[in-house]
Amino acid sequence: MSKDIRKTMWEAISDSPFLMVSLDGTLHHNEPMTAQLDENADSEFWFYTTKTNRIAKGGAAKASFISKDHKMFVSIRGTLKPETDEAVIDKYWSKMAASWYEKGREDPALLMMRFELDDAEVWISDPSVKGLFKLFTDGKVEPEMMGEHKKLGL
Numbered sequence: 760m761s762k763d764i765r766k767t768m769w770e771a772i773s774d775s776p777f778l779m780v781s782l783d784g785t786l787h788h789n790e791p792m793t794a795q796l797d798e799n800a801d802s803e804f805w806f807y808t809t810k811t812n813r814i815a816k817g818g819a820a821k822a823s824f825i826s827k828d829h830k831m832f833v834s835i836r837g838t839l840k841p842e843t844d845e846a847v848i849d850k851y852w853s854k855m856a857a858s859w860y861e862k863g864r865e866d867p868a869l870l871m872m873r874f875e876l877d878d879a880e881v882w883i884s885d886p887s888v889k890g891l892f893k894l895f896t897d898g899k900v901e902p903e904m905m906g907e908h909k910k911l912g913l
Contacts, residue, residue, distance in 0.1 A: 768833055768881050769801060771826040780806065780874070782839065783819040790814070792822075794874070795851035802876050805842055807856045809868040814839055822874065832882040835874075842871040878912050 772778070773796055779789035790813065795805040808814060817839040824833040842848060848871045852864055860866035 764881055764883070765801070767883070768831065768879065769796075771831045772796065772804075772824055772833070773798075775827045776804075778822040778824045778835075780814060780820060780822045780839075782814055782816070783821065785813070787813045789821075789823060793855075794822075797850075803837075804874050804876075805847065805851060806872045806874065807851075807859065808870050808872055810870045811868065812870070814872060815841075815870055817841060817872065820874065830884045832884075833879055835876055835879040837874050837876040837878075839872045839874050842873040847871070847873075 772794060776794040776796055778792055778794055780792045781787055781789040792806040792808070792814075795807070797804070806814075814820065820837060820839040822835040822837070824835070825831070848869075849864070851871075857863045860869050
């Protein structure tokens with residue numbers, strides 16, 4: 760097992776910060792959101808959204824991530840809360856974020872949500888030669904032959 764799977768997870772999310780997010784206890788589907796990451800904050804990230812978005816009420820939530828190369832899969836649990844710190848909202852503001860809001864940073868619909876991470880499960884696909892051989896010859900494949908799996912407290 761990789762000793763630094765947590766660091767590897769954060770690097771992969773930094774490289775492609777698109778996650779599927781949903782609130783627990785609702786019938787809503789997950790929706791794609793772009794995470795705003797802070798290299799010094801490894802237990803939270805942020806999303807710009809609107810006050811009418813399905814995640815705006817906050818609460819227990821889940822996020823799913825698949826790396827660009829499809830070698831890392833992550834399921835994250837945590838809590839979504841409105842971010843009220845104007846300095847944080849301004850810190851991540853960009854032209855890309857502004858393009859979603861008619862009145863830019865001053866748009867009354869603008870809402871930033873902070874996702875406070877509780878834990879995650881991470882799967883890294885890195886099949887062994889033995890695993891690949893069994894996979895292609897109808898042999899019994901054990902999960903550890905196909906890569907790493909780790910539960911992380913965040």
